[in-house]
Amino acid sequence: MDLTTLTYIVVGATFALYLGIAVWARAGSTGEFYVAGGGVHPVANGMATGADWMSAASFISMAGLIAYNGYGASVFLMGWTGGYVLLAMLLAPYLRKFGKFTVPEFIGDRYYSQTARIVAVVCLILASITYVIGQMKGIGVAFSRFLETDYDTGLFIGMGIVFFYSVLGGMKGITYTQIAQYVVLIFAYTVPAVFISLNITGNPFPQLGLGSTVTGTELTVLEKLNMVITDLGFNDYTTSTMSGKLDMFVYTLTLMIGTAGLPHVIVRFFTVPKVADARKSAGWALVFIAALYTTAPAVGAMARLNLMQTIQIGEVGSAEGNVKYDEAPQWFRNWEKTGLLKFEDKNGDGRIQYYNEKNPEMVKKAAEYGWAGNEMTKVDLDIMVLANPEIAQLPNWVIALVVAGGLAAALSTAAGLLLAIASAISHDLLKGVFMPSISEKAELNAGRVAMIGAILMAGYFGLHPPGFAAGTVAIAFGLAAASIFPALMMGIFAKKVGSTAAIAGMVSGIGVTMLYVFQHKGIMFIPGTEFLGDMGANWFFGISPNAFGAVGALVNFVVAFAIAKVTAEPPEHIQHLVEEIRIPKGAGAATGH
Amino acid sequence: MSNKSMAEYWKANLRLLTLCLVIWFVASFGFGILLAEPLNSIMLGGYPLGFWFAQQGSIYVFLVLIFFYAWRMGKIDREYDVHED
Numbered sequence: 001m002d003l004t005t006l007t008y009i010v011v012g013a014t015f016a017l018y019l020g021i022a023v024w025a026r027a028g029s030t031g032e033f034y035v036a037g038g039g040v041h042p043v044a045n046g047m048a049t050g051a052d053w054m055s056a057a058s059f060i061s062m063a064g065l066i067a068y069n070g071y072g073a074s075v076f077l078m079g080w081t082g083g084y085v086l087l088a089m090l091l092a093p094y095l096r097k098f099g100k101f102t103v104p105e106f107i108g109d110r111y112y113s114q115t116a117r118i119v120a121v122v123c124l125i126l127a128s129i130t131y132v133i134g135q136m137k138g139i140g141v142a143f144s145r146f147l148e149t150d151y152d153t154g155l156f157i158g159m160g161i162v163f164f165y166s167v168l169g170g171m172k173g174i175t176y177t178q179i180a181q182y183v184v185l186i187f188a189y190t191v192p193a194v195f196i197s198l199n200i201t202g203n204p205f206p207q208l209g210l211g212s213t214v215t216g217t218e219l220t221v222l223e224k225l226n227m228v229i230t231d232l233g234f235n236d237y238t239t240s241t242m243s244g245k246l247d248m249f250v251y252t253l254t255l256m257i258g259t260a261g262l263p264h265v266i267v268r269f270f271t272v273p274k275v276a277d278a279r280k281s282a283g284w285a286l287v288f289i290a291a292l293y294t295t296a297p298a299v300g301a302m303a304r305l306n307l308m309q310t311i312q313i314g315e316v317g318s319a320e321g322n323v324k325y326d327e328a329p330q331w332f333r334n335w336e337k338t339g340l341l342k343f344e345d346k347n348g349d350g351r352i353q354y355y356n357e358k359n360p361e362m363v364k365k366a367a368e369y370g371w372a373g374n375e376m377t378k379v380d381l382d383i384m385v386l387a388n389p390e391i392a393q394l395p396n397w398v399i400a401l402v403v404a405g406g407l408a409a410a411l412s413t414a415a416g417l418l419l420a421i422a423s424a425i426s427h428d429l430l431k432g433v434f435m436p437s438i439s440e441k442a443e444l445n446a447g448r449v450a451m452i453g454a455i456l457m458a459g460y461f462g463l464h465p466p467g468f469a470a471g472t473v474a475i476a477f478g479l480a481a482a483s484i485f486p487a488l489m490m491g492i493f494a495k496k497v498g499s500t501a502a503i504a505g506m507v508s509g510i511g512v513t514m515l516y517v518f519q520h521k522g523i524m525f526i527p528g529t530e531f532l533g534d535m536g537a538n539w540f541f542g543i544s545p546n547a548f549g550a551v552g553a554l555v556n557f558v559v560a561f562a563i564a565k566v567t568a569e570p571p572e573h574i575q576h577l578v579e580e581i582r583i584p585k586g587a588g589a590a591t592g593h
Numbered sequence: 594m595s596n597k598s599m600a601e602y603w604k605a606n607l608r609l610l611t612l613c614l615v616i617w618f619v620a621s622f623g624f625g626i627l628l629a630e631p632l633n634s635i636m637l638g639g640y641p642l643g644f645w646f647a648q649q650g651s652i653y654v655f656l657v658l659i660f661f662y663a664w665r666m667g668k669i670d671r672e673y674d675v676h677e678d
Contacts, residue, residue, distance in 0.1 A: 066648075071629075074647035078621045081652045085617045088659045089610055093666075207649060211638035220639030238644045239633065249626050274677045276667055283659035290652050297648040582603055583675040 003396045007146050010400035011407060014184050015161055018177045018411070022165030025173045030444050033170030034101040034423050035270045040175055042277040046284025048175045049268045051182035051412035053080075053259075053289060055131075056138030058296075059185060059409035064381025066300030067307075070237035073300070075248055079255025079477075081286060081293055086260040086485075088282030092269040094492045096278035097581045101270065102420075103263040103484065104428040110491040112574055113499040114433055119506050121424045123483040124263045126510075128417045129461075130476045131262075132454075135414040136462030139407060145338060146403040152463060158411065159459045166415045167451050174415045175271060181408035186291055188405025191398055192388045193295045196302050199392055206298035225301055228308045231316045232355040233362025237301070244542050251547035258477025258549055261485030264413075264420040275584035303384040306391050311354045311376070317369040322351040331390035335383055342378035347371055354379075418458060422450035475517055475546055482509035482552025490560055495578045498570045501563035509556025516552075517545045602673040606666065613662050620646060620654035 027033040040048070058080070066073040098106055104124060108117025136155060143154020165173040190206075197209030201221060214224050226237050241248050259265065268285075269278045310329060314321035325345065335341045343352060347370060354376040356362050366373075386406075389398040426447040431438055438446070483506045490497045490505070543551065569575070580586075624632060629643030637645050670676035 071644055071647060074625060074644075077648050078625055078651050081655055082617065082621050085613070085655050085658055089613060089662055208638075210649075211640040211645070213639060222639060222641070222644070238641055239630070245626060249622060252622065252626065276663070276670070276677060279663035279666060280660070283656065283663055286652075286656050286659060290656055294649055294652055579599065582606075583599070584670055584677050585675040586677075 001396070003399060004146075004148055006396050007400040007403050010397065011147065011404045014180075014404045014408065017180055018161060018165055021176045021180060022168050022173045025169045025176045027168070027170040027172045027444070030101070030427075030440050030447065032172045033444055033447050034427060035267070036170075036172040036175045038271060039273055040271040042272050042281035043284050044179055045175070045268060045272050045277075045281045046286075047182045047288050048178035049265065049281070049285035050288030050292075051178040051185065051408070052268055052416040053265055053285070053413070054185065054292060054409055055413035056135055056142075056406060056410040058292065059189065059406050060138070060382050060385050063296045063299040063303065064384040066297055067304040067384045068381055069240075069242055070235070070301075071239055072242035072248065075242070075251045075255060077293055077297065079252045080259055081289060082252070082256040083259025084282050084286040084289070086256060087265070087269070088279055090492070091260060091266060091485075091488055092278040092282050093275045093584070094581045095266060095488070096269055096272065097275050097584060099270075101267075102423050102427050103266055103488070104424055105432065106491065107484075107487055107502070108428070108432060110574065110577065111487075111499040111502045112571065113503065116487075116499055116503050116506075117428055117432060119503055120484065120487065121428050123479065123506065123510055124424050125421055127262065127476045127480045127484070128264060128421050129457075130479075132414055132417040132421075132458045133461045135410045135417070136458050138410040139414070140462055142403060142406050142410065155459060155462045158407070158414075159455055159462075162411055162415050162418065163452070163455050166418060166455075167448050170447065170451075171267075171271060171419060174412075174419055177415070178412045181412040182288060184401075184408040185405040185412075186288070188401040188408075189292050189299075189385075190295055192392060192394060192402065193299050195394055195398075196306070196388060196392045197298055200302050200305065206295045206302075210298040210301055221301060221305065225305045225308075228305065228312065232308070232312065233359035233365075234356045237304075243544055247543050247547055250543050250550050254481050254547050254549035254553075255477050257485045257553055258479075258481035261480035261483070261488070262477070263424075263480075263484065264416040266488075267420060267423075268416070299388065300384060303388055303391065307379070307384075308354070310391075311352050317365065322353050324351050326350065328352065329391075331387055334390065335387050340378070340380035340383045340386070341376070344375055344377050346373045346375050352376065414458065418451060418454045421454045422447055425450040425453075475513070475549070478513050478517070478546065478549025478552065479510055481549035482513040482556055486553050486556040486560065490557070492578065492581065494561075494564070495575050496569050497560055497564045498567055500567045501560040504563050505556040505560030508559045509552045512555045513548055513552030516540070516548045520545045598673055602669065602675060605669050605673070609662065609665050609669065613658050616654065617658060621651040625651050 031037050062076055065076060095106055100106060100109070104117045104120035107120040108114060136158070139158035140151040140155040143149050143157060144151040147154065165177050193206045194204050197206040198204055200214055201209040201212040202215050203209040203212045210221055213220050217224065219227070222238055230236055269281060272278050272281050310332065311323055312321060313323045325343065332341065336343060352375055353371045355366060355371070355374055357366070357374040386402065389402055426443060430446050431443050486509060487502050487506050490502065624643065625647035629647060632643035632646065633641035635642040640649070667676070
């Protein structure tokens with residue numbers, strides 16, 4: 001059977017499964033729509049959180065980032081997992097005890113202020129929309145590349161699927177589909193990884209394979225990789241950072257507190273029955289996430305080693321050292337067709353030279369070898385995961401599975417984000433602020449309409465990706481870190497912080513972060529409007545704009561505490577409320593009242 | 594529950610929390626970033642230790658920490674009689 005047919009069958013089967021679950025898990029009440037009725041088992045919730053959390057970026061792009069940046073890419077590994085420690089200890093159990101439906105609702109009640117609630121809604125929508133655009137793009141790309149539809153058709157199919165199970169089932173439908181999607185995506189990720197690890201090291205566990213020796217040599221995978229890439233002028237794999245140690249430190253911190261502050265993740269912990277379950281469930285979520293995150297470093301390093309050794313088959317600089325273009329393996333040409341790999345025979349010798357032409361020493365050596373520049377003019381990082389099954393010579397069904405896995409990752413995250421946006425609109429703005437007297441049934445319908453609106457909007461941005469989309473996905477974490485996380489944490493741990501202080505903190509935190517991003521990347525990312533150049537020399541202590549959220553969070557805390565000192569304490573009943581959420585006893589099911 | 598035991602419960606929680614967050618910090622920011630270079634001279638199998646902490650070890654530590662916290666908090670909850678059901 002050819003690959004396209006097989007891919008249609010595998011992807012079609014997974015979609016049928018998601019739709020079947022949607023029909024089975026319809027939502028009948030607002031409780032089911034917003035928090036799946038609050039009766040999700042902590043392990044099941046952990047699995048759903050894993051799928052919710054791991055997006056197309058984790059599934060497809062992260063291994064490529066690791067392959068290319070080596071040690072420097074550890075920011076993503078530590079940053080996107082360490083946040084769960086903060087979530088489990090600082091937020092999830094207390095917000096579960098509070099027992100309401102949304103994150104802005106907590107902020108509004110705790111700071112006894114509709115303004116605070118609206119500010120939180122704005123922060124939530126800013127962070128979530130930037131995130132969801134990337135998922136929609138991922139869905140369109142996956143369809144167009146593997147199912148040979150055009151990008152728009154692929155996007156419409158993806159929107160249709162999400163529409164069906166999220167509008168019908170709300171959080172309940174999303175939760176059970178996410179569990180299925182987790183199984184699909186983790187299977188699709190680990191199968192090729194196990195085979196690639198077996199091929200290179202003979203060890204079936206990728207986590208151990210990365211620490212083993214390459215079959216037939218005395219060298220470990222990492223030693224071998226360091227040798228191969230530094231010979232070609234690339235940076236050392238195990239020690240080089242992306243832009244310095246301080247940036248690495250702050251970037252990791254930003255991703256951690258951003259993870260803990262993203263509403264679509266937090267709200268997942270509202271669905272478990274008890275406070276104690278919320279603590280455990282965060283641990284289970286991390287178990288399921290770690291299954292992928294501890295595999296990714298092996299996939300990245302081994303895929304890079306494979307790619308380098310496919311091209312550089314002999315000693316660097318020797319006449320026979322580089323593979324002849326005509327003799328390159330089939331997958332090389334397959335991926336050339338997609339445009340993710342590009343080769344240009346600059347010195348006309350019919351062989352491929354791939355080296356770092358930004359390294360002056362290497363350029364000198366290359367000239368001696370008769371090389372006329374790096375001939376791999378494009379190596380898209382996504383290829384490290386996408387081409388893996390072919391590089392490891394796995395059967396076609398594994399490739400089809402990887403496509404289904406990528407789609408599962410994108411769909412599950414998109415659904416979670418869209419629900420967070422929809423419930424902020426129907427529950428926080430409509431029910432909370434503008435029409436408090438609305439009936440439960442009407443609110444449920446409003447939630448569905450808001451969901452449809454959110455899907456259409458995400459689809460629109462997917463079809464017409466704004467120029468700034470790529471830049472904003474990364475700063476969604478910065479925005480959440482600088483605004484929502486500090487407000488929630490102070491809401492629980494600092495009884496004396498009142499509404500004025502919290503609002504000022506959120507506004508200044510997100511303000512400082514956006515200002516820093518805009519001054520280096522352009523106002524609303526419009527090129528030419530940046531008033532300070534986007535260069536390391538102009539960065540505040542060398543901190544890159546994507547990493548700045550932690551500084552924004554610090555500003556948020558400092559401003560809030562300073563203002564809390566000079567303004568009135570929160571009223572008695574609010575301080576009592578804070579004391580109440582600190583103890584687990586008496587947690588009922590989540591309610592909207 | 595009385596205000597006094599409420600305050601003590603909260604203090605016990607904060608103590609546990611601080612301990613966990615110190616370990617969280619040391620395993621990731623400490624071993625994985627600040628001390629990665631000196632640790633890299635020690636090998637763990639085929640991994641330089643600092644590199645291992647940054648790409649593997651910190652994640653395992655996070656996992657153990659969350660379950661440890663959940664277990665200890667469960668005990669503290671029962672001790673102060675604030676557990677559910």
